[in-house]
Amino acid sequence: MKALQKEKLYTVQEVAQMYGITKHTIRFYTDKGLIPPLIRDENNNRLFNQECLNWLEGCICLKGCGMSIKDLKHYGNLCLKGESTLKERYEMIVKYRDIAKENLLKAQKMLDYAECKVKHYKDILNGRTFDNSNPANWQKSELECRNN
Amino acid sequence: MKALQKEKLYTVQEVAQMYGITKHTIRFYTDKGLIPPLIRDENNNRLFNQECLNWLEGCICLKGCGMSIKDLKHYGNLCLKGESTLKERYEMIVKYRDIAKENLLKAQKMLDYAECKVKHYKDILNGRTFDNSNPANWQKSELECRNN
DNA sequence: ATAATAGATTCGTGTTACTCGAAGTCAAGA
């Protein structure tokens, strides 16, 4: 049976490496109550089983969509409450889906901007010259491609 | 001549509306020295001409790539110093272009995650049922699509 | 002419989400 199989437990350090976040952040999240099924060993050390990792992964993703710690906590509480909170959870997720959509568009614009600048600097460094004695041109050479 | 044309000057309020940021943020940026050509009127009010708007727009974009206020300030100083700093500026921009690239990938992943969850909730709300008396299933129903 | 309103200013505190470091505890290896 499942209960008889000892499932692997992960330390804070291991979890930090697995998800590319710091130990401090993990401590911070657990202290905020974002990982309800968190386990403590006899020396009070934090231990994560697969369920804990699932919660953490959910938190990381929703946070990546722009959700605050406070809302993550609220969402977690709703999950624990079960079926009766389905609608509210759905509405939260839809909201952050929309935010994630905007974030994606913005990220694309920012990348476009940065690539435009890189190209511009390459042009300059490859010999295309400006009248650098005129400060107006420094600014111009910095920003002329910003509207692309 | 250009010097004789009175160029339009914008107040903090106008600039805030134009760029969708708060007046507080604009004050914060100007106080940090991110807009070197900032103009003050006889009552000490902040006024932006086109050059100021260019600087601000540059700041907003680079910040969107992940650049900190400190680095924005440094980059601005390099711009003011002129040609001799081209290489360093280029390297900064390349660095943040790479970060912007990662940000875009991450934003896409987060959106995928959120859309998966939305779909999942729709399934549930449309009648697909789980054994909700078992808490393990609440968690499962929350997270089962996270790896897509 | 005075008064109220609207918008600007400075300055100082509050908030979020970490981030760091000190000080202490504990198990395991030389």
Place this chain on the structure above:
DNA sequence: TCTTGACTTCGAGTAACACGAATCTATTAT
């Protein structure tokens, strides 16, 4: 036994704003 290393708690620091009170000024209404 002693040291190393990884864990703990707790408290303070940081970045990038966000907010509000107090004040000043220009314009409009009475």
